[in-house]
Amino acid sequence: MAQYGFHFDGTRCTGCKTCVLACKDKNDLPNDINFRNVHEFGGGSWKQDASGCWTTDAFTYHVSVACNHCDAPACMEMCPQGAIGKDEATGEVFSDPEMCIGCGTCANSCPYGAPKVDATKKKSVKCDMCADRVAAGKQPVCVEACPLRALDFGKIDDLRAKYGTDAEVAPLPAASETKPNLVITLPVNAKKVGDTSGDEQNPREIK
Numbered sequence: 470m471a472q473y474g475f476h477f478d479g480t481r482c483t484g485c486k487t488c489v490l491a492c493k494d495k496n497d498l499p500n501d502i503n504f505r506n507v508h509e510f511g512g513g514s515w516k517q518d519a520s521g522c523w524t525t526d527a528f529t530y531h532v533s534v535a536c537n538h539c540d541a542p543a544c545m546e547m548c549p550q551g552a553i554g555k556d557e558a559t560g561e562v563f564s565d566p567e568m569c570i571g572c573g574t575c576a577n578s579c580p581y582g583a584p585k586v587d588a589t590k591k592k593s594v595k596c597d598m599c600a601d602r603v604a605a606g607k608q609p610v611c612v613e614a615c616p617l618r619a620l621d622f623g624k625i626d627d628l629r630a631k632y633g634t635d636a637e638v639a640p641l642p643a644a645s646e647t648k649p650n651l652v653i654t655l656p657v658n659a660k661k662v663g664d665t666s667g668d669e670q671n672p673r674e675i676k
Contacts, residue, residue, distance in 0.1 A: 472540070472560035472650055473598060474625035475612075476632050477533050479656025481619035484509055484531035486674075491614035492535070495599070502585045503676040504596040505535035505611050510640050510660065512667025529670065530656035532638060533620065535611065536583035536596035537649030538562045544575035544584050544595075552593065553584075560625075560650060561600055564593045580642035581649070582675070598622070625650045639664040 484507055492498070492505045511529030518524070538555075542562045545553040552568035553575060555561070564575070564584065571591040575584040584595040599609035603622075607613070612620040621628065632652045636644040639660040644651075660667055669675070 470557050470560055472538075472625045473603070473623065474538060474560075474628055474650030474652065475535065475598075475609075476621035476623075476628045476652040476654070478619045478621075478632075478654040479530055479532065479638065479659060480654055481617045482507070482531045482533055482656070483617060485616065487614050487616055488533055488611035488620060491610045492596070495610045499587070499589070501676055502587065502594065504583075504585075504594075505533060506582070506675045507671075508532045508534065508640055508675065509670040510667050511670045528658035528660075528667065530658055532641060532653075532656070533611075534581060534641060534651070536562060536598070537581060537647070537651040538598060539650065540648035543578040543580065543647050547574050547578040549574060556600075559598070559600070559603065561598050562595075563597055563600075564595055566590075566592050569593045580646050585676075625652070628652045637662045639667065640669055 486507050489503055489505050509531055513527035515523055515525045538560050550568050552565045569592045571586055573586045575593050576586055584593050587594045609622050612622045629652055635653045636649055636651045638653055639662055643662045
């Protein structure tokens with residue numbers, strides 16, 4: 470099996486969310502479902518010293534993430550119907566609509582929030598790494614659409630050889646939870662998983 474994955478470059482991302490919109494358009498997603506999200510993580514404050522000089526430790530950065538097609542996907546492990554599987558050719562984690570009953574266990578189990586429950590279809594839906602495009606030799610639409618080239622896609626071994634092995638940054642979970650096929654070029658002022666000096670700045674956008 471050739472496991473595929475994503476690379477995200479936090480030094481390039483401006484939080485424009487073109488990746489999110491391109492994915493929604495390609496998959497005809499409703500307003501309340503995103504397959505890819507852009508988290509804005511920030512914190513810090515301003516301080517004035519005795520001489521009246523102001524200093525700041527304020528920071529913010531963006532993290533674009535979708536399904537990471539993990540080596541140990543919690544969604545697949547917890548699905549009571551066995552409706553979630555892993556493609557032998559690409560490593561894609563997929564949901565079988567014929568077996569899915571829309572119970573939402575997968576959505577509740579995934580620490581990345583990748584699977585969603587479509588209330589209209591009453592089925593689990595998720596990023597399929599644009600399997601149709603990949604089969605045709607193209608990049609996933611989120612990667613192709615990014616104007617800053619902050620996303621890349623390919624065989625995970627190749628991505629790790631090119632970009633390194635970092636796979637976690639706040640506000641994402643620890644990579645040890647599901648072993649994601651994700652490589653992250655850390656943004657400036659990146660904080661470690663579990664950091665409490667900052668928080669999610671755009672929670673209403675994360676769907």
